[in-house]
Amino acid sequence: MSDQVEVIVGRVARAHGVRGDVTIEVRTDEPARRFTPGVSLRTPTGRTLRVVACRAQGGGLLVRFDGVTDRDGAEALRGLELLTDVAADEMPSGPDEYFDRQLVGLRVLDAAGTDSGRVVEVTHGSAQDILVIETATGQRMVPFVSALVPEVDVEAGTLRLAPVRGLLVDDQDEQ
Structure with missing residues (x-):
């Protein structure tokens, strides 16, 4: 089993709408892979957030997390970094691409x-x-x-x- 490294994949920027969606400041080259429904992300406080929906919005992402159902819940996430573990030896898909x-x-x-x-x-x-x-x-x-x-x-x-x-x-x- 390969070693894992913790990487920051995004930061919650702000709430969007009233149903719990948040805008994400993307910090990964692979947002479609890191924010796909079903993926679980961590916060620095140890909270786990499972992505239930994700869509592109104006050059960024709108994400909904399991259990975050309203604007107040979304606002509570503001500013949190989103983390995941990836294999240390994982490489990008293209030969001239880098993480x-x-x-x-x-x-x-x-x-x-x-x-x-x-x-x-x-x-x-x-x-x-x-x-x-x-x-x-x-x-x-x-x-x-x-x-x-x-x-x-x-x-x-x-x-x-x-x-x-x-x-x-x-x-x-x-x-």
């Missing part, structure tokens, strides 16, 4: 190979994912697209950026 947990912690190398920071977060935007990179001068956000991040080596613990000005420093800082 957030594989990217967070990677050392960031500039085009010349100089250590320039570390990935501290992956945010999921409407157009593409964004890497949040902690550098010596603060956090920078880099779109996670092959034109800007041409090389990811999870085993080596690194990713390399393309030679594009301004990715990790402002142009005026380079002068």
